[in-house]
Amino acid sequence: MFRSILRDIVEQAGGAIGSALMGYDGIAIDQYEKPCEGIDLQLVAVEYANVLKEVRKTVEILETGEMEEVVIRTGRFTVLIRALNDDYFVTLTLKRDGNFGKARYLLARESARLREALA
Amino acid sequence: MFRSILRDIVEQAGGAIGSALMGYDGIAIDQYEKPCEGIDLQLVAVEYANVLKEVRKTVEILETGEMEEVVIRTGRFTVLIRALNDDYFVTLTLKRDGNFGKARYLLARESARLREALA
Numbered sequence: 001m002f003r004s005i006l007r008d009i010v011e012q013a014g015g016a017i018g019s020a021l022m023g024y025d026g027i028a029i030d031q032y033e034k035p036c037e038g039i040d041l042q043l044v045a046v047e048y049a050n051v052l053k054e055v056r057k058t059v060e061i062l063e064t065g066e067m068e069e070v071v072i073r074t075g076r077f078t079v080l081i082r083a084l085n086d087d088y089f090v091t092l093t094l095k096r097d098g099n100f101g102k103a104r105y106l107l108a109r110e111s112a113r114l115r116e117a118l119a
Numbered sequence: 120m121f122r123s124i125l126r127d128i129v130e131q132a133g134g135a136i137g138s139a140l141m142g143y144d145g146i147a148i149d150q151y152e153k154p155c156e157g158i159d160l161q162l163v164a165v166e167y168a169n170v171l172k173e174v175r176k177t178v179e180i181l182e183t184g185e186m187e188e189v190v191i192r193t194g195r196f197t198v199l200i201r202a203l204n205d206d207y208f209v210t211l212t213l214k215r216d217g218n219f220g221k222a223r224y225l226l227a228r229e230s231a232r233l234r235e236a237l238a
Contacts, residue, residue: 039183047177054173055191058166064158065194072174075184 002030005113013106015098020045020091021114024053045091052081052089080104082111090114121149124232132225134217139164139210143172164210171200171208199223201230209233
């Protein structure tokens with residue numbers, strides 16, 4: 001059930017290569033990937049779990065409301081991350097020329113479905 | 120000279136409350152702020168320097184190209200961060216209802232000016 005949501009996100013967002021439903025412990029519940037050279041999406045997910053833990057800690061210190069979304073853009077990829085609840089988050093990795101706006105919209109929309117599926 | 124660029128960014132982006140030119144050591148070179156309740160922009164900058172160091176480390180491990188941009192959206196604010204070079208980055212803090220697209224565009228455009236001014 002998780003995978004079909006992740007697949008919808010990847011297939012509908014232009015230029016997406018993978019999406020993962022992850023725990024903050026770095027362990028993926030489920031993921032959907034398209035073949036893509038030069039990136040290990042499993043590794044991406046694990047590493048970004050560490051980043052997200054750091055962001056969450058920072059947001060708590062700053063008291064600026066709950067962490068909702070993190071976007072990291074590098075030379076080759078854009079990674080979008082959305083917090084789902086205290087334990088889980090979802091990532092979406094886009095090629096650099098992917099449709100960022102649409103990806104962001106889809107991830108926000110499907111987060112509600114993922115949250116329901118997790119409950 | 121830095122401050123006038125930071126002021127341009129804040130005044131032109133709809134809903135921005137502050138911008139800072141920062142070192143990865145958490146020390147600000149310069150900043151421009153509008154009065155805003157409930158947020159300590161100095162503290163935001165220092166804390167996000169730690170986040171950015173973590174992101175940079177992750178991006179190096181993943182070999183997905185240079186880190187360019189990080190966006191963190193919380194319940195009350197959106198913080199945009201752009202890497203300028205190995206030592207410095209610039210942050211822009213927006214109210215939640217601020218114009219994200221315009222802020223992102225301005226920060227990208229003015230990063231070139233900041234990079235020149237730093238050289």
